[in-house]
Amino acid sequence: xxxxxxxxxxxxxxxxxxxxxxxxxxxxxxxxxxxxxxxxxxxxxxxxxxxxxxxxxxxxxxxxxxxxxxxxxxxxxxxxxxxxxxxxxxxxxxxxxxxxxxxxxxxxxxxxxxxxxxxxxxxxxxxxxxxxxxxxxxxxxxxxxxxxxxxxxxxxxxxxxxxxxxxxxxxxxxxxxxxxxxxxxxxxxxxxxxxxxxxxxxxxxxxxx
Numbered sequence: 001x002x003x004x005x006x007x008x009x010x011x012x013x014x015x016x017x018x019x020x021x022x023x024x025x026x027x028x029x030x031x032x033x034x035x036x037x038x039x040x041x042x043x044x045x046x047x048x049x050x051x052x053x054x055x056x057x058x059x060x061x062x063x064x065x066x067x068x069x070x071x072x073x074x075x076x077x078x079x080x081x082x083x084x085x086x087x088x089x090x091x092x093x094x095x096x097x098x099x100x101x102x103x104x105x106x107x108x109x110x111x112x113x114x115x116x117x118x119x120x121x122x123x124x125x126x127x128x129x130x131x132x133x134x135x136x137x138x139x140x141x142x143x144x145x146x147x148x149x150x151x152x153x154x155x156x157x158x159x160x161x162x163x164x165x166x167x168x169x170x171x172x173x174x175x176x177x178x179x180x181x182x183x184x185x186x187x188x189x190x191x192x193x194x195x196x197x198x199x200x201x202x203x204x205x206x207x208x209x
Contacts, residue, residue, distance in 0.1 A: 028184070032072075039078065044068065044116065046184070056081065059102075060109045060128070065116035066180045071140065076114070076126040082107045115150065116180040134175060135165060150175060166201060173204030 029043050032051040039057030044066035049055070051072045055062055058080025064070070083090045084107055094100040110129030114120075118132050121140030132138070132148040139155025139162070148154050151171045153163040166174065179191055188195065194206065201207070 039080075044180075050074065050122065057112075059106055060111050062112045062114075064114045065118065065134070067117045068114060069119045071120060071122035071124070073123045074120050074126070075124075076112060077128045078112055079107055079109045079128045082128045134180075135171075137165065169204050170201050170207075173207045174201070177207045179207075 028045045030048040031037065031043075032049060032053070034051050035049050036054040036056065037049075038055075040061040041055050041057050042061070042063045043049075044064060046066055047064055047068040047070070049070040053070060053072065053074040053076075055064075055076045057078040060079040062076055062078055064076075080102075083092065084105060092102070092105045094102045094105055107128070112126065112128055113131045114126070115132055115134035115136065117135045118138070119136075120126070120132075120138040121142065123141040124138050125143045126132070126138075127143070127145045130144050130147060132144065133150030133152070135151040136148045137153040138144060138148070138159065139153070141157075142155050142159040143157045144154065145158040148159070149161070151165045151174070152161050153165060154161050156162075164171070179187060182190070191207075193199065194201070199206075
């Protein structure tokens, strides 16, 4: 019997844990063993989620794109976890009274969407109904309460834009390329020189692959 080396064993463990967490084959996704994932959550290929993160979809869905980097202790919320504050009390009385309907205590149902190639720093909170555009960066310990534009960098409580990853021309070229949709082997063959070295993009022409 061949005993797998440590790297192979670790990869197998990640795949088994991810399959268990998602209830479907892991594919190329990695989810830490102590994450909490529940409800209608969709996670794209090659995305990884760090330890102790929590992604719970209640009464609405959460979609996370491909090649996303999600740090430790990140929380992604859905509409079912938001308390209303326009009534007599913010308390969800359905938790103690079975005759009370939950739908009367939840805010408007809105899906939460995280695009492709998004980096979310550790200890960040993504509020319900937010859309984070492709390529955005969320600084550590941020609280995202509104939509985030593609390729923007946001941070703070609440999160505000503090910069952008690229100038407008390069950002448009990256978005048009939709490199994250390419077959992985084809991607590494056509854009490997940019990805393997994480080379800085200064000219949109570099993205004509």
